[in-house]
Amino acid sequence: xxxxxxxTALAGCAPDTLPPPxxxxxxxxPTTGGPVDGRPGPDFQSGTNGSSDNGLxxxxxxxxxxxxxxxxxxxxxxxxxxxxxxxxxxAMSADGARYVGAHYEWWTRGSGRNAEATLYTHADDGSSGHxxxxxxxx
Numbered sequence: 001x002x003x004x005x006x007x008t009a010l011a012g013c014a015p016d017t018l019p020p021p022x023x024x025x026x027x028x029x030p031t032t033g034g035p036v037d038g039r040p041g042p043d044f045q046s047g048t049n050g051s052s053d054n055g056l057x058x059x060x061x062x063x064x065x066x067x068x069x070x071x072x073x074x075x076x077x078x079x080x081x082x083x084x085x086x087x088x089x090x091a092m093s094a095d096g097a098r099y100v101g102a103h104y105e106w107w108t109r110g111s112g113r114n115a116e117a118t119l120y121t122h123a124d125d126g127s128s129g130h131x132x133x134x135x136x137x138x
Contacts, residue, residue, distance in 0.1 A: 056080075059117050059135035067119065067135055069106065079106045081119060091126075105129070113137060 059067045068080040077099040079086040088099035088106055096109035096116075105120040105128055115137040121129030 058138045060138055061119075061133040061135040063133045065133060067117070067133070069108075069117070077106055079104065079119070100126075104132075111137075 055070045055072065057069050057071070059069065061067060065082075070078045070080075072078070075090045077088045077090075079088060079099075079101075081104070086101050086104050086106070088101040088104070091098045091100045091105075093107065096107055099106045099108075100122050103122055105122040106117060107120065107128070108115060108117045110116055117135045117137065119132040119135070121132065123129040
């Protein structure tokens, strides 16, 4: 068998892992998780995740405030901040889990007691804005 024939045979066994061509409909699909319009799906809105305390995680922040967050699934967070419920969806990050919503961003690193979480404003260009407060899980 020639080298070219062997390579051709092997190429037929390779999984289709290449990204779709730029500009195709498939390339427009978001890869950061969550709905494109930022609105949560029905399961996310209902808040049912099977835990008795509704999955609420409590954080104490460096400015003395307290933030509670619920993670109904791996792609969503609801952050309770200053009497508001901020619905967010997962976004791309180099470190930790980054959740973004309309005007806020919640970035967590680690899990369990003393895990870090920081609340930021969310800039119109999709980047992190200024830091509002830094917290630790209780």
